[in-house]
Amino acid sequence: xxxxxxxxxxxxxxxxxxxxxxxxxxxxxxxxxxxxxxxxxxxxxxxxxxxxxxxxxxxxxxxxxxxxxxxxxxxxxxxxxxxxxxxxxxxxxxxxxxxxxxxxxxxxxxxxxxxxxxxxxxxxxxxxxxxxxxxxxxxxxxxxxxxxxxxxxxxxxxxxxxxxxxxxxxxxxxxxxxxxxxxxxxxxxxxxxxxxxxxxxxxxxxxxxxxxxxxxxxxxxxxxxxxxxxxxxxxxxxxxxxxxxxxxxxx
Amino acid sequence: xxxxxxxxxxxxxxxxxxxxxxxxxxxxxxxxxxxxxxxxxxxxxxxxxxxxxxxxxxxxxxxxxxxxxxxxxxxxxxxxxxxxxxxxxxxxxxxxxxxxxxxxxxxxxxxxxxxxxxxxxxxxxxxxxxxxxxxxxxxxxxxxxxxxxxxxxxxxxxxxxxxxxxxxxxxxxxxxxxxxxxxxxxxxxxxxxxxxxxxxxxxxxxxxxxxxxxxxxxxxxxxxxxxxxxxxxxxxxxxxxxxxxxxxxxx
DNA sequence: CGTGGATTTGAATCACCTCAAAGGTCGTGG
DNA sequence: CCACGACCTTTGAGGTGATTCAAATCCACG
Numbered sequence: 001x002x003x004x005x006x007x008x009x010x011x012x013x014x015x016x017x018x019x020x021x022x023x024x025x026x027x028x029x030x031x032x033x034x035x036x037x038x039x040x041x042x043x044x045x046x047x048x049x050x051x052x053x054x055x056x057x058x059x060x061x062x063x064x065x066x067x068x069x070x071x072x073x074x075x076x077x078x079x080x081x082x083x084x085x086x087x088x089x090x091x092x093x094x095x096x097x098x099x100x101x102x103x104x105x106x107x108x109x110x111x112x113x114x115x116x117x118x119x120x121x122x123x124x125x126x127x128x129x130x131x132x133x134x135x136x137x138x139x140x141x142x143x144x145x146x147x148x149x150x151x152x153x154x155x156x157x158x159x160x161x162x163x164x165x166x167x168x169x170x171x172x173x174x175x176x177x178x179x180x181x182x183x184x185x186x187x188x189x190x191x192x193x194x195x196x197x198x199x200x201x202x203x204x205x206x207x208x209x210x211x212x213x214x215x216x217x218x219x220x221x222x223x224x225x226x227x228x229x230x231x232x233x234x235x236x237x238x239x240x241x242x243x244x245x246x247x248x249x250x251x
Numbered sequence: 252x253x254x255x256x257x258x259x260x261x262x263x264x265x266x267x268x269x270x271x272x273x274x275x276x277x278x279x280x281x282x283x284x285x286x287x288x289x290x291x292x293x294x295x296x297x298x299x300x301x302x303x304x305x306x307x308x309x310x311x312x313x314x315x316x317x318x319x320x321x322x323x324x325x326x327x328x329x330x331x332x333x334x335x336x337x338x339x340x341x342x343x344x345x346x347x348x349x350x351x352x353x354x355x356x357x358x359x360x361x362x363x364x365x366x367x368x369x370x371x372x373x374x375x376x377x378x379x380x381x382x383x384x385x386x387x388x389x390x391x392x393x394x395x396x397x398x399x400x401x402x403x404x405x406x407x408x409x410x411x412x413x414x415x416x417x418x419x420x421x422x423x424x425x426x427x428x429x430x431x432x433x434x435x436x437x438x439x440x441x442x443x444x445x446x447x448x449x450x451x452x453x454x455x456x457x458x459x460x461x462x463x464x465x466x467x468x469x470x471x472x473x474x475x476x477x478x479x480x481x482x483x484x485x486x487x488x489x490x491x492x493x494x495x496x497x498x499x500x501x502x
Numbered sequence: 503c504g505t506g507g508a509t510t511t512g513a514a515t516c517a518c519c520t521c522a523a524a525g526g527t528c529g530t531g532g
Numbered sequence: 533c534c535a536c537g538a539c540c541t542t543t544g545a546g547g548t549g550a551t552t553c554a555a556a557t558c559c560a561c562g
Contacts (some may be wrong), residue, residue, distance in 0.1 A: 002424065013299065042481075051401055053439065076402055076403070076406055077493060078406055078410060078491055079491050080491050082298050082406075082410050084402075084405055084406035084409050084410055086402045086405055086406075096335075097398075098395050098398035098402065099374065099395065099397065100391050100392060100394075100395040101391065101392035101395045102395065102399065106399050107402065107404070126388070130384040130387065133381040136380065136381065136387055138378070139353035139391065140351050140352065140390065140391065140394065141351060143351075143394040143395070143398065144349050144350065144352045144394070145352065146350055146398050147348075147349035147394065147397050147398055148353065148357050148400055150398060150399055150401035150404075150405060151327055151335075151337045151349065151357070151358065152327070153331055153401075153405050154335055154337055154401060154404050154405060154408060155327055155335035155337075156333075157405060157408035157409050157452065157453030158335050158408050158449075159329060159335055159452070160449075172324075200409075201408065201409030201410070210320040238329050240329055240331050241330060246303060251361065
C-alpha cells in the first residue's frame with residue numbers, strides 16, 4: 001500500500017488562521033504573525049481513505065502531520081510481525097514527532113476513516129523552530145505530552161486488569177472529545193474492537209465481554225461503534241482516576 | 252523523604268568540556284563555545300545516596316538532570332498507590348524532560364545506588380534552547396528517543412511473554428553499557444529483582460524463575476546482581492530482536 | 503440480498519499470579 | 533569478627549483472569 005501524503009488539494013485552501021482547531025493544534029500560543037509563517041510551510045493534501053497509510057514504519061522521515069478531520073491509528077511492528085497500536089489520533093493532534101531524530105518513521109500511521117491532514121515538512125519546521133521560540137516550546141510540549149501518555153499506557157498495560165483498562169480507555173476518548181467541544185458522554189468510537197483490544201493489550205473477546213458486562217451494570221450503552229457513557233462516576237472509579245473536575249493531571 | 256538536588260558540592264567542579272560523557276550526554280554535537288554556555292548553567296550537587304529521591308511526582312518542575320555516575324529509576328504512581336517503573340537511567344542519560352510542559356514532575360526519580368547528577372535549571376535551559384539550535388535539536392532528539400523507548404515498552408508489555416520480556420530487558424541494558432564503553436556481556440544490574448519485575452509487568456517470582464531457567468539453558472550466568480550473558484544470539488532471538496550489528500533501529 | 507468481515511458468546515486451557523516458606527545477602531552493632 | 537535482623541531472592545504448590553479455539557450472530561456494503 002502506498003502512502004498518500006501531500007497530493008495537492010484542488011479545492012479551497014484552509015489556513016491555520018481560520019482553522020477552528022488552532023487553539024488546540026500546533027499554532028497554539030503563536031502570535032498572528034508567527035502563525036502565518038507556520039501556515040506558509042504547511043501542505044494540505046487530499047483526504048486519506050479509511051485503511052490507507054499516511055506513512056509507514058521505516059520510510060524516510062520527512063514530515064509531521066496534524067489531523068484536521070477524521071482519525072488515525074499509529075502502530076509499531078515487532079520483528080515477528082505483530083503490531084502494537086501506540087495511539088489513536090483525533091483532530092488537532094500531531095503525529096510523527098517521535099521520529100524526529102530517527103531519520104525514519106518509527107511507526108506506521110493508518111486512517112481509521114476518511115481523514116484530512118496538514119503536512120508539515122520536517123526541514124522547514126525544524127528551521128522555523130529555531131526562529132520562533134513559541135513554536136519550539138509548543139513542539140516540546142507536544143512531545144512531553146506524548147511521553148506522559150505513553151508512560152500512563154505502560155502503567156495501564158502493566159498493572160490494570162481488563163475492566164480498568166477499558167474504563168480508562170473510554171474516559172480518555174471522552175475527555176479528548178470534550179476538549180474539542182463534543183459531548184463527553186455520547187460519541188462514536190472511530191476504531192474497531194480489534195484495534196481497541198490491540199491498544200489495550202487484551203484479546204478482542206475480552207473487550208467484547210467487558211463491554212457487555214459494562215452494559216449489564218449500566219455503565220455504558222453501545223450500539224456498534226456508537227457509545228454512551230451513562231455512569232461517568234463509576235467509570236472514573238473503575239479506571240482508578242480522579243474525576244478531574246479541575247483537570248489535575250492527564251491519563 | 253526530602254529531595255536533595257542542588258546541595259552545593261564542596262570538591263572540585265567537573266565541567267562538560269572535560270566530562271568523559273559529553274559525547275553521549277546533552278552537550279553532544281554542541282560546539283566548544285556552546286558547550287561552555289551550557290556548562291555555565293549546570294549545577295553539580297553532592298551525591299545522592301541509594302534510596303533517596305532526586306525529585307518527586309507532583310513537585311514543581313524546576314530542573315532536568317543528567318546522570319553523571321550511578322543509576323536511578325523513575326516511576327509513576329497510580330491513584331491506588333501502585334507504582335510503575337517507567338525507566339532506569341544510567342550515566343549520561345537525561346531525566347525529567349517529560350515534565351517539560353506540565354509544571355510539575357509527572358514521575359518520581361529515586362537513586363538505585365550512590366549517584367551524582369548534573370542539575371540543569373529549566374528556565375535557563377529553556378532560554379538557552381532558543382539561542383542554541385544545536386541544543387534545541389539535542390533536546391528534541393532526547394525526547395524522541397524517550398518516546399520510542401516507551402512505545403517499545405508498550406509493545407513489550409502488551410505482546411511479549413515473560414521470557415521475551417526478560418531477554419529484551421537484559422539486551423537493552425547490555426547495549427546501553429556497551430555504548431558507554433563497558434562490556435556488553437559482563438555487568439552488574441544496579442536494580443533489584445523487584446524493580447525489574449515491576450518494570451517488566453511481572454511478579455518477582457516470575458523474574459526469578461526466568462533467570463534460573465535462562466541459567467539452566469546456559470543463556471546467562473548470575474550471581475546476585477552480577478550477570479554474564481553467555482549466549483547473546485539466543486537472547487536476541489528470544490527477545491524478538493535483530494542482532495543489530497549495524498544498529499538499524501532501537502529497542 | 504448475499505457475502506466477508508466484525509462482533510459476540512461459550513467452553514476449555516494456560517501463563518502467570520498469589521500465597522507460603524526456605525535460603526541468601528548485606529549492613530549494623532555488640 | 534561474628535551475630536543479628538531486615539530485606540531480597542529463590543523455590544514450590546495451587547488458583548485465576550484472560551486467552552485460545554470454536555461457532556453463532558450481526559452488520560456494512562457492493
